[in-house]
Amino acid sequence: MTELPDDDMATPAPGKLLAGPWTPTLDTPAALDAEDAIPVTVAVELDGDGADPVPVDRPALVGEALAPWERQAERRPVLAPWLLDPEARRAAVVWSAGAVLHPVAFHAVRAPLYVLRLAANAPRGALRLVKLAGRWVLDWESHGLIAGAAGGSVDTSPAYLALTRQRDGRLKRRASIAGSVLLVAGVGDTLLWYLEPAGFWGGTVAAILGLGLAGRRKDKPVVSSRVTGAGAPPRLTSDAIVRALGAASIRNLSDRAAEQIDFIAPGIGRDGHGWRAELDLPFGVTVSDVLDARSRVASGLRRPLGAVWPEGRPEVHPGRLILFVGDHDLSTLPPIPWALERSGTVDLFAPGSIPWGTDPRGRPVKVGLFENNVLIGAIPGAGKTAALRPLVLAVGLDPLSESWVFNLKGNRDLSGAELFATRYVSSMGPAGVQAALEGLRDLKKEILRRTEVMAGIPEALAPDGSVTRELAARRELGLHPLVMTIDEAQNLFSDSKVGEEAGQLAEDCIKLGRAFGVILMLATQRPDKESVPTGVSANVSIRFCLRVMGQVENDMVLGTSAYKNGIRATTLRPSDKGIGMLVGGGDEPTVVRTAYIQIPESKKIGARARAMRIAAGTLTGYAAGQWAYTEDTGPDYSLIADLLQVMAEPKAHSATLCGRLYAHWPERYAATGPDGERMPWAAETLAAALKPFGVTTKQVWAKSPGVDTGTNRNGVERADLVAAAKNS
Template sequence: MSEHIDWDAYEQELSDVDSAPVLVDSAADVTPQLVPGGEHRRPVLPPWLKSLRAARDMARWALGYTWHTFRFHLVRIPVYGGKLALRSPRGLWRIVRGGFRWGFDLEGEPVRQAAVRREDAHEYLKLSAQRDNRVRLRVFLAVTGTSVLCCAGWWLAMLPAWQRYSLLALVVLGLGALGAPADKPLLDRAVVTARVARLTSDVVIRALGVLGLAGINQALAKNGNAVGFAAPITRDGPGWRADIDLPAGVTAGEVIDRRDKLASGLGRPLGCVWPEAAHEVHPGRLVLWVGDQDMATSRQPAWPLLKAATADLFKAFPFGTDPRGRTVTMDLVYTNLLIGSIPGYGKTMALKLPLLTAALDPTAEVWVFELKGTGDLEPLAKVAARYASSADDDAAEAALIALRDLRKECAKRAEVIKGLPKTVCPENKVTPELARRKSLGLHLLVVAIDECQELFSHPEFGKEAGALAEKVIKLGRALGVVLLLATQRPDAKSLPTGVSANVGTRFGLRVLGHVENDMILGTSAHRNGIRATMFVKRDKGVGQLVGAADEPQIVKTFYVDGPTADRAC
């Protein structure tokens, strides 16, 4: 007998299967997966443990702290002795009173009185017998001890006078130590330390909540855990580091733009709070470092190269320190440098450091053109093959002639490199070995133009100078020609677009607007959170360094004054 098939029911079942929702996310899909190359491996050792300079600084601080504390208390020994002498009667009274209470078992008196109040005769008799046994033993020990002390006193009376007085002084000092009030310590404080609160997740979330960012406030209102932390908050050098994942739609640049409010929310000085964007992770990853001390007022170490006899431009040279106090280095070869800020914030000082490094390299040639005419770079006149310092057209014309010669020099060097065999010059660029061969003429050539806006905005020289500078920047990088430009007026007229767009390394100190910020640090730098506009009046010498490392860095340059630079040259 054939089975009857209900075709209508079968078609309905197929229809239900087709219309069922398809689950596109499995449990494994929504769980974070470890993808090769996608993880961020934290260093095995903290950075401060791998820094020789940090170790030296810590050792120097410990020795200095110990030496200061020793001297502080040494000169106060007479004061401490007087305090102990005044407190010795109280110490003697405490010994006598304590001995009396111990000898007659007065500490058990409240328990015996409680037994009397309860009229518990059996308990009282037992406690009294225990007290009598204790008193007999303790009185015997006290009498024996007193006899021994009397004999010792008789023996001490036979000692020389200086020994008697020394022992008497020790006894008085000991009694003074026993008589010290609990609320009045004997020693004064040699160092008054600042109380810096620990950075916690609650403190960070509270500070982010006062920034006035709608994305953060709305996310926190819906979920108190909307702000995430990619790693535990830890000590990082002289401060605390927090890796923060901001709520969806909020970028690190928005927080950086409100650095003053963030510092207010954290209850810390503005110079202690340094938020940075971690673009290599995602735009919403914020790295917040909160220092113990204001960066603007912290002690800056001496420039390390001042103790060096020579320098090698093919190696990175020390340029400054970051907020954590770590040395920041900069490469000068195969790049060019643009420095910009408003007047008076360390632009010329920042330019002086690479020039002094070049002066210490015996294979490098230095040209210096200072178009302000104040002589800030005059020490370099001792070592510069070309030097001009003036606010008139003579110095600007000298800089223009130098750019013309640089353009010719680039062409000549390109011909020399092209004629070298591949075994000698495999990458078609100047190497340390080639730079040291005088016969080739490929030595490093470092040319600095301070206040370059005076040249580029010149009605007669400006257009040609801008075109030449752009050519030199593009061609000279591989030819051992390094161009250093510094300006206090970064705008389109004073800094040609072709120049600002091709410079590889940039250092922006304080500026007042996002247009100037992007002229120095690169297009969209302000939008991406790289902002020299966040620096305030006290942040002299502090700027954003772009191009010297994979990520932008906040750097406080080393300070080399005029006489020191003169001695170095």
């Protein structure tokens, strides 16, 4: 080993040395100067002739540290974030006005009641005043002193006589003063009665109010409280956090380990409607551990569960925790009105253009739909459709956009879209499923058409190959935003006849349509692999999960490992309606409480969107009376009959049969390739098409075209087709 220079060595310090092929050495280098010595651990390599000591922890040498401009520093903003946010400033002004005007208006309305309460207390105040004046005139305080000096009998001692003479003199003076005050008051009231009646009555009212104040009772306050709560919640302190985390039975975090918690600057402070603290958990403790113990942490903080929201900062490290403790339980707050409910428009091309709700701190949460797709999942009754409603209506408020809405629940939840949607179907039965399937088919065809259109667009008009608002405004190109919404998508994807095809179409549309202004929004009640195909859930960019019951459902909506990384909708309660975990709407996952729009209000918004489209000349389809879904009764041909016609042998491979079907009827049995070319069905497509007839493809021994010897591949037996034809 190469010998290190003397200035690169340091005096070894006691402690553990490296294990393995390294052993400690007693021969240490010359120590540094006592003032400059830096404790290090020293070890020596066994193989070799010499015993050259090597510092395990190298001392900090000049030139090794990063320069100040090379270090990453997180600077606090010069101005508070709420000062830069127009909505936050508006909220601050509204709150300030309410804080000033509400007490004035509240007490002004109740002023006559306060006067009556004081008048009712006046007799009690008069008795208290008479009693107090009598005790003063009679010098009641000295009575006990004189009685004590008398010793219970007539006493002629000098002390007793002195106290008695002093009390007699005090009684004469106080009686004179009291009589004079009564005489002056009586004469003054009499003169006011004759000379200034208004002054007399004013003085009388003032006297009654004064006596009412003197006679008020503590258990019946005169002035009503203008607030109904118990006051501000307790302040969040570091001691409270350490105590709560230490008592929450978190793995590797005992009471003693909790003392290792480090709080990050600027410390604990107000953030929106609550307190925010950022801290580093002890070594080996992760944010996921805290999330598992969220209810116990809330108990330790003595706060409602819906007011305690821990979240992580995985970009820093897994142990960086942000703890937000709200002033109120999020689920008990009034419904959040939608920011665009009364006025406003939407630009779907602008990022973050759609207000969706607020986070636990009360900050607005906005999402952008362009180049994104949306998946919303939850158990029944968690607020899934209500969370979808603002997004559907926002699409209507962009007059350039086209909206297809398929409500497979069959109710009026999305009826506001009837007034502007190009396609609108609300049906729970097979008709709705078939309409949604045809919509996906047409959506994929539209994407393929747009690829051809974009191929002819000059590069200067679309530098990144994506549709712009300028291109979308050119109606002859047909590149406007096209948004297809399917509510209760599990009814489509889990259908035994068309579910597999629908899943493949949805996956293709999600993958291919992003750059061409085609957007797919899906909402499902049962987030599992049957109701949400894996290819769909794996490619959606905006995911919103309301309450679900297990880890599998959580990760199906929010993405693989979301539960492990602490993004958990399983911790939500039945009362947390409209509250869910949002992934993809911003840089970090966050808890969101969506805005609530009632159905009558949604129709008013839909009417506004309709008026905008009429003015822009973009009202088409269903809303314009130009489209209505007619249930398809099926093709006028039979797949089984066509297969029997092209299949003479007892067994045939699926790929062979697909080729024969395409050769005989290319308009019936054609698939679209990745580049838009027409090609025969795939073997999987044939298997899915045969499943409703009770025919299952299986391994069969047969010859393929151009092959002399038979092979064992997936195929069909003619006998199965004959049996299916007899049963149909």
